[in-house]
Amino acid sequence: MEPHEILQRQDQYVLPTYSPELLLVKGSGCNVWDSAGKKYLDFSTGISVCSLGHCHPVVTEAIQRQAAKLVHVSNLFVNENQPQLAATIAKKSFGGRVFFANSGAEANEGMIKFARKWGSDKGRHDIICMTNSFHGRTLTALAATGQSNYREGFGPDATGFKHVEFNDLDAVSAAVTETTAAVLMEPIQGEGGIVPASPEFVSGVRELCDRNGILLLFDEVQCGMGRTGRYFAYQHFGVEPDAMALAKALGNGFPLGAFEVQRKWEGVLTTSTHASTFGGTPLACAAGLAVFQAIDDEDLLINCQEMGEHLRGALIGLVGKYGKLKEVRGHGLMLGVEATAPVAPVLKEAADSGLLVLSAGKNVLRLLPPLTIRPEHIDEAIKILDSALEAWDRASVESVPA
Numbered sequence: 001m002e003p004h005e006i007l008q009r010q011d012q013y014v015l016p017t018y019s020p021e022l023l024l025v026k027g028s029g030c031n032v033w034d035s036a037g038k039k040y041l042d043f044s045t046g047i048s049v050c051s052l053g054h055c056h057p058v059v060t061e062a063i064q065r066q067a068a069k070l071v072h073v074s075n076l077f078v079n080e081n082q083p084q085l086a087a088t089i090a091k092k093s094f095g096g097r098v099f100f101a102n103s104g105a106e107a108n109e110g111m112i113k114f115a116r117k118w119g120s121d122k123g124r125h126d127i128i129c130m131t132n133s134f135h136g137r138t139l140t141a142l143a144a145t146g147q148s149n150y151r152e153g154f155g156p157d158a159t160g161f162k163h164v165e166f167n168d169l170d171a172v173s174a175a176v177t178e179t180t181a182a183v184l185m186e187p188i189q190g191e192g193g194i195v196p197a198s199p200e201f202v203s204g205v206r207e208l209c210d211r212n213g214i215l216l217l218f219d220e221v222q223c224g225m226g227r228t229g230r231y232f233a234y235q236h237f238g239v240e241p242d243a244m245a246l247a248k249a250l251g252n253g254f255p256l257g258a259f260e261v262q263r264k265w266e267g268v269l270t271t272s273t274h275a276s277t278f279g280g281t282p283l284a285c286a287a288g289l290a291v292f293q294a295i296d297d298e299d300l301l302i303n304c305q306e307m308g309e310h311l312r313g314a315l316i317g318l319v320g321k322y323g324k325l326k327e328v329r330g331h332g333l334m335l336g337v338e339a340t341a342p343v344a345p346v347l348k349e350a351a352d353s354g355l356l357v358l359s360a361g362k363n364v365l366r367l368l369p370p371l372t373i374r375p376e377h378i379d380e381a382i383k384i385l386d387s388a389l390e391a392w393d394r395a396s397v398e399s400v401p402a
């Protein structure tokens with residue numbers, strides 16, 4: 001079908017909840033191509049999903065092999081891959097037990113259900129969440145999300161969620177009551193503008209939770225799976241959560257989510273208390289296993305740390321050059337540049353010049369390149385970004401009334 005016909009069908013038949021313009025037809029490594037054959041350097045990675053780059057051969061081969069062997073049997077049966085993937089996640093993190101889902105929102109929903117179930121015989125059901133957080137678009141994940149604009153028109157909100165200022169330990173402390181079950185946070189806020197938790201905040205909240213006998217839940221849907229240079233972002237902070245949610249990069253594009261709970265809480269979600277028809281199929285888990293294998297075999301955590309430093313340095317250079325850029329934030333290859341104005345024109349200009357980058361909120365440029373990236377890709381991206389910023393800077397000077 002001709003590209004213009006496809007775009008026409010998008011307009012006529014797909015609900016307009018998104019407003020995409022670019023039709024992408026293939027990807028390989030750090031690049032994607034549109035329907036006109038134009039090549040882009042992809043620093044958006046499907047929103048931190050294709051962290052190994054597009055169509056990574058190890059993942060593609062694993063999906064192809066498993067698709068020809070067994071796709072789905074439901075969780076009424078054991079499949080060969082799910083226990084292996086659970087063991088791998090546990091080994092790379094805190095040795096807990098894992099439930100498999102299909103998305104970030106579903107993983108968070110399950111983790112919240114875990115916390116409620118844990119608190120059900122203690123009268124504890126409330127979850128303390130952070131301002132500017134993002135936990136997904138299902139109704140309960142939305143109620144946990146600390147940005148009210150996402151909830152507009154979808155009320156009444158699910159109850160049992162309180163929001164306190166992110167990185168404000170006193171605010172969390174003041175919000176804890178005898179009905180509090182858990183504190184939920186992203187170690188590094190993604191959609192909220194690439195805002196890392198401060199080390200004092202994370203260790204302070206951990207202590208606070210221990211002192212009050214409540215749970216600490218981490219949403220690692222965006223910052224997990226090597227994105228920050230460690231397997232999980234919490235590993236930068238020297239504390240462990242009681243549970244964490246994963247999704248996005250877990251399947252490198254094959255839909256897969258999960259939450260893991262500490263082994264001491266393995267008895268909370270007992271038989272029949274939670275389920276997902278599609279969760280943890282042999283096919284999805286084959287993709288997940290291939291992701292871990294590729295990260296280890298190709299030393300991608302090290303590459304992420306090194307390339308993260310390279311990219312951060314180059315971005316700091318741009319902040320020094322353009323007055324409208326304020327600061328660089330983030331860890332590893334989860335980096336944001338805060339600006340004093342909306343960055344949408346920069347995204348558009350960069351895309352026109354062959355670089356896909358994201359925003360996080362209105363004023364933050366968000367860079368999430370593949371963990372496989374090499375210095376020459378970063379240099380090319382910075383060159384394009386530099387020109388895009390220059391055009392942006394020039395345009396805004398021109399638009400200032402004389």
Ligand SMILES: *Cc1c(COP(=O)(O)O)cnc(C)c1O
Nearest residue numbers: 103104105134135136190221222
């Ligand atoms: C993307 C994201 C989610 C939601 O994931 P979906 O797969 O879109 O449901 C939840 N939490 C965080 C931190 C995210 O970045």
